[in-house]
Amino acid sequence: MALPYSQSRELHLKLVVYGPASAGKTSTLNYLYRALRSDLRGQLVAVNTGTDRTIFFDFYPSPPARLVGLGLHIQIYTVTGSIQNDATRRALFAGADGVLFIADSQRGREQDNIRALEELRSCLLDLNLSLDQVPLVLAWNKRDVPDSLSVGELEAGLNITQAPSFAMVAHVGHGVFESFRALASRALETTLKRRPELLPGSYSQRMEAAYASDMVTNRR
Numbered sequence: 001m002a003l004p005y006s007q008s009r010e011l012h013l014k015l016v017v018y019g020p021a022s023a024g025k026t027s028t029l030n031y032l033y034r035a036l037r038s039d040l041r042g043q044l045v046a047v048n049t050g051t052d053r054t055i056f057f058d059f060y061p062s063p064p065a066r067l068v069g070l071g072l073h074i075q076i077y078t079v080t081g082s083i084q085n086d087a088t089r090r091a092l093f094a095g096a097d098g099v100l101f102i103a104d105s106q107r108g109r110e111q112d113n114i115r116a117l118e119e120l121r122s123c124l125l126d127l128n129l130s131l132d133q134v135p136l137v138l139a140w141n142k143r144d145v146p147d148s149l150s151v152g153e154l155e156a157g158l159n160i161t162q163a164p165s166f167a168m169v170a171h172v173g174h175g176v177f178e179s180f181r182a183l184a185s186r187a188l189e190t191t192l193k194r195r196p197e198l199l200p201g202s203y204s205q206r207m208e209a210a211y212a213s214d215m216v217t218n219r220r
Helices: 025-035 086-093 110-126 151-158 176-194 207-218
Strands: 003-005 010-018 045-049 052-059 071-079 098-104 136-141 165-167
Touching: 010 025, 010 086, 010 176, 025 052, 025 071, 025 098, 025 136, 025 176, 045 086, 052 086, 071 086, 071 176, 086 110, 098 110, 098 151, 098 176, 110 151, 136 151, 136 176, 151 165, 165 176
Parallel strands: 010 071, 010 098, 098 136, 136 165
Antiparallel strands: 003 010, 045 052, 052 071
């Protein structure tokens, strides 16, 4: 979970991009990496664990005005393709502060989307968490595919917690930054509700909007 570093007053958030194989997880993370300012992000790292390949990078956004004196360190993870090893999946979600679920809008991928969402739910249960306890954002990727599932069909089949959702075309970046901004805002808000002592003043209900606005300045 989020780890405050007392010496530098830095808040560490772990965000995970998840979904079925070929839904666009890697494209989403790669576009996001390229879109963020190079002076605020670390190297893109790939780690092979047997048959699985995890990629991630560190991001150090400028803190919102309401968080003066508190630095932010965000790590963003995904696993390419489908996860073959349960240990990889557990490690991916251990300590996660938020999840961006990428669904494939193509017809014929309905069961793959549902299966991936069930894997997410099951893994969180193994960590003593429910799907509605972890900040979640859904992204409907491949909206440019002809005869794709409608947003209404995707919402009805997958958005069981009424989480924020966004249309996405990851390979050109449509909806990528907006989805990430919403997830980072929800993860930060949830963490600060648990740890109000990290705030310089009293918690504001306008925190999420303020943070989302400030995040825009961290793009190239």
